[in-house]
Amino acid sequence: MVSGIERPLDLLNQSKGKEVLVQLKGEKQFVGTLLAFDIHINVVLDNAKEMQDGEMKKSIGLTFLRGDTIIFISPASTSRNK
Amino acid sequence: MVSGIERPLDLLNQSKGKEVLVQLKGEKQFVGTLLAFDIHINVVLDNAKEMQDGEMKKSIGLTFLRGDTIIFISPASTSRNK
Amino acid sequence: MVSGIERPLDLLNQSKGKEVLVQLKGEKQFVGTLLAFDIHINVVLDNAKEMQDGEMKKSIGLTFLRGDTIIFISPASTSRNK
Amino acid sequence: MVSGIERPLDLLNQSKGKEVLVQLKGEKQFVGTLLAFDIHINVVLDNAKEMQDGEMKKSIGLTFLRGDTIIFISPASTSRNK
């Protein structure tokens, strides 16, 4: 069990400055360093890369992602392929 | 009849720390330990696994899921295939 | 005419503890005992079963359904195929 | 001109206890007696029947329809095929 997560946004707070995987609707996927988020789950990633099938498709750099299109956000360190 | 469920969120509250199945729009399915949720039904799962046809497709680890994309959440212990 | 239904939620209130049919967007259908609902039409079903073409596809047990994906909810006792 | 309709909900109010046709997104259509509605356009129909191409597909009985999926509601007495 992970300690210190009482509310969903606590995970995003703990992930600030760390690499996260952001899955969008419509199969788009980004990895990047989580710089900021708000209650609408708008996020800013640094060094963002658009991924496809585990490969980098495009380097986007700094980017603002609207929360509305996000399915999940996961700290990259805890994610691994089967 | 199950006791102690007066409002829908009571079920999520009872499921904290337990394994749940989360069905998303667009056929994505996750199983994991429910750590936290809020009134928007944003949830955090620990040891999350993306499932497909009852098989693990990918281990995601800790993950924040936006409520907006969720269809249903079910305690894994009560779910079984036909 | 059915008595005692002044507002739409009155029907859900009368259906508590009874079997209901829940039709979701995207052709998913559930039957189960209605335990709880709220003003967002989030519902909890007990003994939920996912149905397809009138046959049980999967037993889900206790489940939380987000109101956002629901098309209609109907007391099972009043529903019959043609 | 029809008298007594100042606001859109006035038509629904006048239609209480009468048969209405409810068109949903995704081509689903219901006819039934309008028992109740609210400002979200959630409605309860009695003796609801799911229709397809003007034929009854399924008798649903009493049913709660979420306003979110409704395209239009029309008093059945005023509707006729060309």
Add this chain to the structure above:
Amino acid sequence: MVSGIERPLDLLNQSKGKEVLVQLKGEKQFVGTLLAFDIHINVVLDNAKEMQDGEMKKSIGLTFLRGDTIIFISPASTSRNK
């Protein structure tokens, strides 16, 4: 230039009692006399007709249209095919 239209709803107000064309999402189109509207752009049409390719498909009579599905509303007198 048309006078007296300061806000978008002014056009709907000027169109009360007149024939309008209502374009819905998903290619449905209605013509009818605008009886009422509200800030959600819910409208009531009298003598509503569902149109397809400029031909009447079905006479619907009095009908309540949810604003959510509406793309545009146009006074019929100002609309003409090329």
Add this chain to the structure above:
Amino acid sequence: MVSGIERPLDLLNQSKGKEVLVQLKGEKQFVGTLLAFDIHINVVLDNAKEMQDGEMKKSIGLTFLRGDTIIFISPASTSRNK
């Protein structure tokens, strides 16, 4: 740089009485004189024309467009094909 645009609605305000191009979801496109708009980005166009591939498909005249379906609004004078 364009002066006098501090907030997005300033551009719409500057465009009143001028021809604009309105791009809707689902590939519909209108040109017309912007008469009015509100904070929901509902707009009224005069002399509206539905366009397809740069050609006029249909003259709609005065029309009310719901903001919900709008992707972008652009003063026609600043737009040109490549």
Add this chain to the structure above:
Amino acid sequence: MVSGIERPLDLLNQSKGKEVLVQLKGEKQFVGTLLAFDIHINVVLDNAKEMQDGEMKKSIGLTFLRGDTIIFISPASTSRNK
């Protein structure tokens, strides 16, 4: 790490007067100078160009983009193809 970004809108604020890449739902992409934005992520771009596969498809000039259709906004200077 990028300094000065505490909240997601800080990135948009820092990008005012600079070229940004705006990705919309449905694969549309624009580049242009960010003139203004609001909390709905409505934005105004100057010298906007619609892009397709990295090539300019159409010059749109000044344009108002509704936040609702935006997936991400990225300062162009930080973005590069693989």
